[in-house]
Amino acid sequence: MLYRENGHFKTSYRADLALFPVREDRIAMLALLAAAFTVVPWLAGDYLLRAVLIPFVILSLAAIGLNLLVGYCGQISLGTGAFMAVGAYAAYNLQVRIEGMPLIVALLGGGLCATAVGVLFGLPSLRIRGLYLAVSTLAAQFFIDWFVNRVHWVTHDSSSGSVSVPPLTVLGVVLDTPGRRYLLCLAIVTAFALAARNLVRGAIGREWMAIRDMDIAAEVIGIQPMHAKLTAFAASSFIVGVAGALWGFIHLGAWEPAAFGLDRSLELLFMIIIGGLGSIAGSFFGAAFVVILPLLLNDVPRLLGLPLSTAVSSHLEHMVFGALIVFFLVVEPHGLARLWATGRQKLRLWPFPH
Numbered sequence: 001m002l003y004r005e006n007g008h009f010k011t012s013y014r015a016d017l018a019l020f021p022v023r024e025d026r027i028a029m030l031a032l033l034a035a036a037f038t039v040v041p042w043l044a045g046d047y048l049l050r051a052v053l054i055p056f057v058i059l060s061l062a063a064i065g066l067n068l069l070v071g072y073c074g075q076i077s078l079g080t081g082a083f084m085a086v087g088a089y090a091a092y093n094l095q096v097r098i099e100g101m102p103l104i105v106a107l108l109g110g111g112l113c114a115t116a117v118g119v120l121f122g123l124p125s126l127r128i129r130g131l132y133l134a135v136s137t138l139a140a141q142f143f144i145d146w147f148v149n150r151v152h153w154v155t156h157d158s159s160s161g162s163v164s165v166p167p168l169t170v171l172g173v174v175l176d177t178p179g180r181r182y183l184l185c186l187a188i189v190t191a192f193a194l195a196a197r198n199l200v201r202g203a204i205g206r207e208w209m210a211i212r213d214m215d216i217a218a219e220v221i222g223i224q225p226m227h228a229k230l231t232a233f234a235a236s237s238f239i240v241g242v243a244g245a246l247w248g249f250i251h252l253g254a255w256e257p258a259a260f261g262l263d264r265s266l267e268l269l270f271m272i273i274i275g276g277l278g279s280i281a282g283s284f285f286g287a288a289f290v291v292i293l294p295l296l297l298n299d300v301p302r303l304l305g306l307p308l309s310t311a312v313s314s315h316l317e318h319m320v321f322g323a324l325i326v327f328f329l330v331v332e333p334h335g336l337a338r339l340w341a342t343g344r345q346k347l348r349l350w351p352f353p354h
Contacts, residue, residue, distance in 0.1 A: 036186055041179040049178035050251075056291045057185045058246045063271040063283035064189075064196050065239030070269070071277035072200050073232035074212030075125050076133055079140035080240055080268045085260035086144060087114040087241025088248035089154050092163055096156055103170050103249070107188075110245035111238040117144075118237020125229045129215075141262055148257045164254040181250045188246065192239055197280050199235065208232050209278075270321055274328055276337030285336040293320065 044053060066080050091110030094101050121140040125133050148154050148161070155163050168175040175181050199205055207228040210218035219225055248255050267290060275286025297317050328335050 033190065037183065041182060044179075044182075046178045049182050052291060052295070054178065054182050054185055054251050056287050057182065057189050058243055058251055059268070059271065059291065060284045060287040061185075061189045061192055061246065062240050062243035062268055063275065063287050064193060064280060065236045065243060066268050067272045067277065067279070067283050068196060068200070068208070068239070069232050069236035071272055071279065071282075072205060072212060073208035073229065075122075075229060075232060076130065077137040077236070078134050078262075078265050078269065079121065079137035079144075081260045081262060081264035082141040082144035083114045083118050083237045083240045084244025084247060084264065085148060085257065086117045087111055087244035088255070088260065089148060089163075090114070090241070091245035091249065092165060093154070093156065095166060103168055103175075107242055107245045107249070111241035114241020114244065115234050115238040118233045118240075119230055122230055122233030122237075125233065126226055138262075141265055145257055145261065160256070162254060162256040163248075165249050168249060175250075185246055185250055188242065192242070193280060196235075196239065200280070204228075204231055204235075212278075270325060272335075273325055274335055276335030277333070279334070279337040281340070282335050282337035285340065289336065293317065 040053065041049070062080065062084060066077065069075050069077050087107075087110035089110075090113035091106040094106040094109045095103070117140070121137060124136040128136060152158070155161055168181075170184060173180065175184060200208070207218070207223050208231075210221070210223050211225060211228045211232075215225055218228070244260065248259070252259060271286030271290050272283060273286070274289050275284070276282025294317050297320065332338055
């Protein structure tokens, strides 16, 4: 913050305090990325990569896409799983129907197809909002589920409805190990996270946040609601479509329509609520929470010697999710991202709070 004193501009203490944490955050982020690309694939075993890290990275990407729409633009969506399915099946058809199709091009093509479907189902947002918009996007979920199950061309005429991807290669490198697949997912997620961060800090992101806070006032100051809402649906659907293609190609390898059902849409919505609406970092926190919590709920009772059946553990997981969603909505609407920022700020000032 600059202020004028005796004809000269000076910098206040608050600006100095805000300057150095930004630099420290960038250094910490670069160190974290370097460790994720170099140390983690070397130390993590195959089970940790397959069951934890790869799902976490892909779901983080899907949560980022949903957060652009819900957290930054304020457009509620309950059809994220449908857009993931469009990306997965579109990428699959590009791979099996076009000989020699590169994997990266197929993944991006799946994202583009999801963008077209997302914009189509985003058109009602120009007239409706709130609960009515949520129901409209929920219709997309049911329609895509019906379409995939009834139109056999989508599944390459598979009688069972399930599809299997061919061997994966990128630039001549065969992705036959969990470490290589993890690195591919991490590289894609890093690129999209940086792009999303720059997007929300630019003019388009400011338009989204103005529409989220008060759409009538935003229209008064010259922002076009149609442009802002449709770009939010397009950007969100593209990222979610790429995440769906990664989920099918990298994590599952073979899937059926139930893999992208309504449960997947609700799970992604829980991620951004728990992690933090309107926060790129919150998408990662929410994905980590959703991936790790079921493993803890399954292992902790066993380690403590508590005789819990699989059915009880499954219901316990749903109960904990519901309780945490209510907790964050009431106590900390900005989720784990705000708690992390608050704790980090207190650690910077400790042991001198003033």
